Amino acid sequence: MSADKGMKIILVGCGAVAERLYAPCLRHLVDDGVLGDMVLIDRSEKQIEKVHRILPNASVRVHLSEVDTELDGSLVIVALPHNLHARATITALQAGAHVLCEKPMARTVEECDAMLTTETASARLLAIGHFRRFFPAVNVIRDWIAEERLGKLISFRFLEGEVYSWPAASASFFSREAAGGGVLIDAGAHTMDLLLWWMGSVEELVYSDDASGGVEANCILKLKMQSGVVGFVQMSRDWPLANQYYFEFERGWLLYTCDIVDSFRWGWSGNHLAYHVVIEDDLGVGFDRLPKSVRSGCTMMRCFERQLSNVLAAIQGKQRLVCPGTEGRKAVGLIERCYRERQVLRQAWLPKNEQAKLETFRNDEVRP
Amino acid sequence: MRKFAVLGAGGFIGYRLTEYLLLNEVAVPRPIVRSFRSMARVSKFDLDMRIANALDVRGLADALEGCEAAFHCVVGNRNTILGSIEATYAACRQAGVKRLIYLSSAVVHGHNPCPGTDEDSPLLKVQPFDYNVSKVLAEEKLRSMMSDATVECVILRPCIVFGPRSTFWSAQLASDILAGKAYLVDGGLGICNTIFVDNLVDVMVLCAKHPAAPGNTFIVKDAERVTWRQLYTALAAAVGVDPSGIQSVSSAADDGPPVLPASESVYYAARTIWKSRVFRAAKELVRSPSTVSLAIKLRSWLKSPETRAVARRPPAQSMVLDPEIVSLQLCQYELPTRRLANVLNYQPRVSFDVASLRTAEWLRFAFGSAE
Numbered sequence: 001m002s003a004d005k006g007m008k009i010i011l012v013g014c015g016a017v018a019e020r021l022y023a024p025c026l027r028h029l030v031d032d033g034v035l036g037d038m039v040l041i042d043r044s045e046k047q048i049e050k051v052h053r054i055l056p057n058a059s060v061r062v063h064l065s066e067v068d069t070e071l072d073g074s075l076v077i078v079a080l081p082h083n084l085h086a087r088a089t090i091t092a093l094q095a096g097a098h099v100l101c102e103k104p105m106a107r108t109v110e111e112c113d114a115m116l117t118t119e120t121a122s123a124r125l126l127a128i129g130h131f132r133r134f135f136p137a138v139n140v141i142r143d144w145i146a147e148e149r150l151g152k153l154i155s156f157r158f159l160e161g162e163v164y165s166w167p168a169a170s171a172s173f174f175s176r177e178a179a180g181g182g183v184l185i186d187a188g189a190h191t192m193d194l195l196l197w198w199m200g201s202v203e204e205l206v207y208s209d210d211a212s213g214g215v216e217a218n219c220i221l222k223l224k225m226q227s228g229v230v231g232f233v234q235m236s237r238d239w240p241l242a243n244q245y246y247f248e249f250e251r252g253w254l255l256y257t258c259d260i261v262d263s264f265r266w267g268w269s270g271n272h273l274a275y276h277v278v279i280e281d282d283l284g285v286g287f288d289r290l291p292k293s294v295r296s297g298c299t300m301m302r303c304f305e306r307q308l309s310n311v312l313a314a315i316q317g318k319q320r321l322v323c324p325g326t327e328g329r330k331a332v333g334l335i336e337r338c339y340r341e342r343q344v345l346r347q348a349w350l351p352k353n354e355q356a357k358l359e360t361f362r363n364d365e366v367r368p
Numbered sequence: 369m370r371k372f373a374v375l376g377a378g379g380f381i382g383y384r385l386t387e388y389l390l391l392n393e394v395a396v397p398r399p400i401v402r403s404f405r406s407m408a409r410v411s412k413f414d415l416d417m418r419i420a421n422a423l424d425v426r427g428l429a430d431a432l433e434g435c436e437a438a439f440h441c442v443v444g445n446r447n448t449i450l451g452s453i454e455a456t457y458a459a460c461r462q463a464g465v466k467r468l469i470y471l472s473s474a475v476v477h478g479h480n481p482c483p484g485t486d487e488d489s490p491l492l493k494v495q496p497f498d499y500n501v502s503k504v505l506a507e508e509k510l511r512s513m514m515s516d517a518t519v520e521c522v523i524l525r526p527c528i529v530f531g532p533r534s535t536f537w538s539a540q541l542a543s544d545i546l547a548g549k550a551y552l553v554d555g556g557l558g559i560c561n562t563i564f565v566d567n568l569v570d571v572m573v574l575c576a577k578h579p580a581a582p583g584n585t586f587i588v589k590d591a592e593r594v595t596w597r598q599l600y601t602a603l604a605a606a607v608g609v610d611p612s613g614i615q616s617v618s619s620a621a622d623d624g625p626p627v628l629p630a631s632e633s634v635y636y637a638a639r640t641i642w643k644s645r646v647f648r649a650a651k652e653l654v655r656s657p658s659t660v661s662l663a664i665k666l667r668s669w670l671k672s673p674e675t676r677a678v679a680r681r682p683p684a685q686s687m688v689l690d691p692e693i694v695s696l697q698l699c700q701y702e703l704p705t706r707r708l709a710n711v712l713n714y715q716p717r718v719s720f721d722v723a724s725l726r727t728a729e730w731l732r733f734a735f736g737s738a739e
Contacts, residue, residue, distance in 0.1 A: 159736040164408030171404050171419075174411035182412065212390075213414030220738075234736050238383075238409035239533070241736050346738075349532045349730035351566070354391040 007312070008074035009035055010097070012064055012088055014042035014051040015169040017102060018079045023054040025305045030055070034312070039067055047169050064091055072096030075315065081172035082179045086111035093122040100311050102129045104189035105328030107180030109336050112329040119325055127311045127321050128328030130193040134303040134310070135261040136279040141247075141254065142198050150266065151250025153199065153229050158245045160191055160258050161218075161236030174215060182215030183237040185335050191233065193323075193331040201226045207338035208345040212361040218345060221338060262298045372576060373398045373435040373465070375422060375442050375456060378406035380533045381471065381565060382441035386410055388569045395576075400431045422452035428459035437467040437576040446502040453506045460519045467520040467582060469575045472507050474527035474561060474587055474703055475500040479695040486704050487525070487585045497692055507585075520582035522575040524568075527589060527703065528696070530599070531565035531723060532730035542603045542731050551615045551687060553697035556597030560696075561703050563589045564723035567716040571708065578712050586708045590723070591716045596697045598720070606728030607735070615687065619698055 009026060011018055018040075029035045038058035042048040048060055061067055064076075076092035078085055078101040086106045089099045093115075105128045106112050119126040132138055145153050161183075172178035173186055184192075196202070204224040209216035221233040234241060243258040254266040267274040280298075313319035344358050372389055376382040377399030389397040390413055399410045399417045407417055418431035422442045432438055438460055442452045453470060460468050477485050478492040478500070491504045507523060514521040530537040544550040571588050575581040597611075604611035708714045718726075732738045 164405050166405060168404040171407060174404070174407045174417075210412050212412050214411045217409050217412045218733075234738075239734050241734075347733075348738075349726040349733070350391075354387075357391040357393075 007035060007315070008037045008039065008070060010039045010041065010064075010067060010071070010074055010076045010092075011051070011058075011079065012041045012076060012092075013079035013081075013084075013102075014040055014044065014047040015079060015081075016167045018042075018077075019047070019050050019054070019169075020167070021301070021304050022077060022079060023051045024301065025308055027054050028305060029308065030057070034309075039070070041067070044169070064088060068095060074098070075100060075311065078102060081170065082107050082185065083172075083177060086115055089115050089126065090118045093118045093124050093126065096122065096124065098125040098127075098311070098315050100127045100129060100308070101325075101328070103193070103328065103331070104180070104185050104335065105325060105332050107185070107332075109329060109333050112325070112332050116325050116329065125311070125314055125321060126325035127307075127314070128323045128325060129307065130190060130323045130328065130331070131304050131307040132190050132194055133197065133322050134306045135300075136298055136303075137256060137260060137262050137264050137277075138194060140277070140279055141256060141264060144254065144266075145198055145247070148249075150252035150254065150268075153227070153247060153249050155229060155248045156199070156231040156245065157248075158191060158195070158231070158233040158235075159242040160187065160245075161234070161239055161241035162243070163240060164217075164237040176211075176215050179215060181335065181339060182209070182211060182217055182219075183235045184209065184216060184219050184221075184338060187237065188219070188235050189331050189335065191235065192334045193327070195223075195231070195233070196330050196334060197327070199225050199227065199229055199231075202334060202337075205338065205341065206343070207341055208343040210345040210347065210358075211342075212358055216345075219338075220345060259300060261300055261303050369393070370395045370437075371398055371435045372396070373400055373432050373438040375400045375420075375428075375438060375440050375452075377401055377410050377417070377441070378408070379441055379443055380535060381529060381568065382439070383409050383533060384531070384565050385439055385441065385569045385572055386413070386415070388566070389573065390415070394573055395436075398431070398435055400428070422448060423455050425455045425458045425462065428455055429462040432459055432463035432465050435463070435465050437469065438465045439572055439576070440468065440470045446498060446505075449499075449502040449506050450509060453510050454513065457510060457513045457519060457521075461516075465519060467522070467576055469522045469524065469572055470507075470510055471572070472523050472525050472585075473500070473503045474525040474589075476504045476507060476525060477703070479692075480558075480699045481701045481703065483701055485701060487587055487707055497695075514583075522581045522583075523585040524571060524575065525585065525587045526563045526568050527561035527587075528599070529563050529565055529568055531727050533734075534565065534727075537562075537599075538603065538727050538731065539734055541600065542607045542735075545600065545604050545609050545611075545614060546607050548613070548615075549687075550600060551617050551689070552596055552600060553617055553694055554619050555616050556595055556600055556614075556697065558596050558697045559699045559702050560594045560596045560599050561589050561699065562592075562594045562599060562720065562723075564716075564718050564720070564727075566718050566723070566726075570717055571712075571714060574712055574714055580711050584707065584711055586712075587703045587705055588708065589703055589705055589716075590718075590720050592720045593702050594720050602720075602724035602727070603731070606724070606731045617687070617689065617694075619694070 011022055038055055039061055040048055040051050040058045041061045041064055043062055052058060052060060071092055072095060074097045076097040076099050078088045078099060080088055082104060085101050089101050092099050115126060179185060202223050203226045206222040209219035217238040218236045223231045245256040247254040252266060252268045254264060256264040263278045265274050265276050310319055310322050314321045347355060372395040374382050374386045374397055377386045378401045386397040386399050389395050397415060399415055400420050401407055402421060410417060420427040420431040440453060440456050476491045477489060478495055493504050495501050510521060528537050541550060567590055568588055600614055601611040
């Protein structure tokens with residue numbers, strides 16, 4: 001079908017994201033003749049078997065070092081625990097592979113910088129898996145903010161949370177060493193990416209979370225952007241929140257429901273009418289590369305496929321990466337700043353003595 | 369410091385117990401959860417957390433190794449309720465755990481116990497609600513196993529457990545009140561038999577340590593006689609709703625259905641509904657570690673014509689009655705806590721008013737309005 005037919009895809013890490021999102025997308029692309037050989041890498045036989053069921057023609061390895069000689073010119077997808085993102089990405093780039101690294105790009109800015117330095121030296125591409133950028137609604141919201149369709153943006157309020165239901169294949173998401181943090185660096189990496197992509201840099205922030213020697217399950221972030229916009233973000237992985245982003249503009253408001261890829265609501269201030277926008281345009285991102293089977297409608301999975309298509313097209317020089325490493329670094333930078341300036345989350349429902357005890361955990365944290 | 373294992377530490381009560389043990393330095397809690405994903409809530413603490421299936425004796429025994437006491441806070445369907453208590457007792461025996469505190473429920477006496485009911489009253493095996501029957505059977509199972517006296521056992525029977533992170537008796541009710549879906553039966557004058565979660569964990573910890581606790585069963589409730597109206601009023605205040613707007617439904621028999629005493633008619637209505645396969649499936653769902661959103665989904669299930677036909681004359685077009693809630697609200701008996709006071713010298717530390725304020729603080733946070 002194209003010049004990249006035959007491009008080898010090496011999927012490193014066969015945990016839940018590989019099984020649920022990457023493997024089905026890759027299967028589509030293989031079925032449509034877009035991709036060539038595929039290699040699955042994981043230490044866990046059980047996990048690799050799950051992904052292999054979806055990609056039965058893929059070969060299987062235990063460690064990235066086993067495919068040293070096959071890396072040059074291939075696309076390596078890094079879907080490992082956060083603490084392994086930097087190492088695997090650097091190894092792959094140094095061996096001549098392009099890399100699509102799952103979010104967050106890494107646990108720290110220091111790790112991000114090492115990845116970016118290697119990317120530059122290797123003359124290969126490094127993309128970060130902030131796939132919400134491929135949601136049509138997210139793109140239109142960005143345009144509306146930039147174009148001031150409803151006037152200047154004044155404030156925003158993001159409430160995002162659920163009882164953790166991701167079928168994690170290991171405990172890595174719950175370890176500060178492995179994950180770098182809790183809900184903020186996990187699901188929050190997407191939120192922070194969108195926040196920065198939509199509204200630019202942060203000037204001031206006040207951040208608090210409930211980590212008490214471990215990793216946070218709840219956090220609250222109050223921000224003032226350089227544009228003067230003020231915002232409130234609450235995230236949880238132990239309680240369902242509204243899962244909505246509310247924007248207040250000079251002349252109206254906009255309400256986006258998390259993970260709805262193609263619609264949002266908006267209205268004029270002082271008017272009782274609300275409008276429901278459904279976006280049907282494909283945005284043009286990788287559209288020419290999409291197999292026919294995914295060209296109608298838009299789902300989260302299809303946005304995920306568009307991310308892969310964008311990376312493949314960027315490797316061929318046909319498109320710009322929608323989320324390059326430099327963008328991934330911004331989200332990690334904001335997350336790192338939050339953790340650095342962390343305060344203890346106020347939990348007024350606890351007895352006073354327990355609230356006091358929570359304060360003692362503040363200095364016990366270990367940053368990677 | 370002694371180690372206490374908490375089975376089901378990812379749930380509402382198990383989590384609060386874990387937090388309480390740690391923050392009050394009572395013991396080193398060892399949370400035991402069933403899967404990686406269940407670690408999310410408790411992983412805010414740096415604890416020796418273990419993953420074990422509550423039905424797997426060997427896995428549980430490994431997880432319990434070195435613990436002095438174990439708290440059983442596992443929730444689930446009948447298979448889990450029955451299987452897990454059997455497996456937990458066997459695992460405690462195998463791991464040398466000295467004492468097991470089992471969280472049963474006051475519903476073993478039914479939703480509207482006869483006057484005079486106490487811990488020694490016979491348990492109601494015939495009830496329309498599967499959860500209640502499962503709890504009866506689980507207690508019986510535990511009693512038969514504990515006769516070998518290898519593990520000291522304490523059985524606790526709380527009723528309406530509310531407080532921070534309570535999905536149903538706090539968050540869901542508050543959501544319903546906000547959405548105008550909440551209702552009180554007969555003005556909400558029925559006895560609620562509440563137990564604030566902090567009072568419950570107080571008792572659980574006391575039972576793990578007190579020399580007189582083993583072999584006993586305790587009904588656990590707050591000090592006050594709390595009515596359903598009081599609970600709803602407190603939750604309405606927490607979310608800024610005028611409680612006078614909460615709809616009231618009557619349990620009195622009206623035209624059509626046979627005239628029965630109130631509680632009996634609800635019993636038959638509930639039993640009829642229970643026979644509905646759809647309804648049973650939905651109830652199973654809500655008994656799993658449910659979330660508010662899941663509970664909301666359940667409400668839409670309940671709106672199906674099949675269940676609506678059974679509910680007798682809803683007071684408003686949109687009102688859908690949950691037979692379990694109706695049944696609970698008809699309770700006319702305040703459960704006694706004499707044994708708890710006499711044997712363990714326990715009095716609840718947190719009053720209902722303070723408990724309501726703390727719950728309100730949490731609801732503001734949980735609803736995203738704490739700034």
